[in-house]
């Protein structure tokens with residue numbers, strides 16, 4: 337599949353998860369474009385794609401950071417919002433914010449897009465075998481599910 341992975345990262349945690357997800361996508365034979373939403377998204381959004389992966393840190397009390405909101409608005413105004421089955425979301429956060437707000441932005445984004453896929457949550461910077469396993473398993477799972485959705489309904493391409 338042709339995948340756009342767009343992420344927002346203030347201090348590098350989500351960037352590291354994004355890089356690991358990107359590496360897994362490429363290792364399993366997919367075409368991957370990695371975009372920091374703080375930059376110019378024009379060229380990336382002009383490319384056709386089958387899947388959109390979104391990675392986001394969480395701002396104050398479960399909020400979506402401004403740079404990710406701006407990217408979503410640009411996406412809506414350029415290509416239009418993709419169908420939910422073509423979108424999967426991951427995030428980093430801190431459990432000390434409590435279960436209601438932990439990785440809240442990732443959950444808000446998943447709800448906004450109507451993504452039916454599981455949300456990957458990583459506590460701060462990924463480390464250790466457990467996080468590596470979780471990242472690989474999430475990536476493999478959501479890509480398989482998105483491919484199934486595309487085959488079931490080819491009109492769902494261009495996430």
Ligand SMILES: Cc1cc2nc3c(=O)[nH]c(=O)nc-3n(C[C@H](O)[C@H](O)[C@H](O)COP(=O)(O)O)c2cc1C
Nearest residue numbers: 345346347348349350393394396397398429430439
């Ligand atoms: C002002 C501020 C507010 C935060 N609020 C939350 C929050 O509500 N929920 C959460 O899970 N993490 C929260 N965090 C923690 C960050 O989301 C977390 O450290 C994340 O891994 C940062 O990712 P980044 O390094 O990609 O920027 C907050 C961090 C900051 C600086």
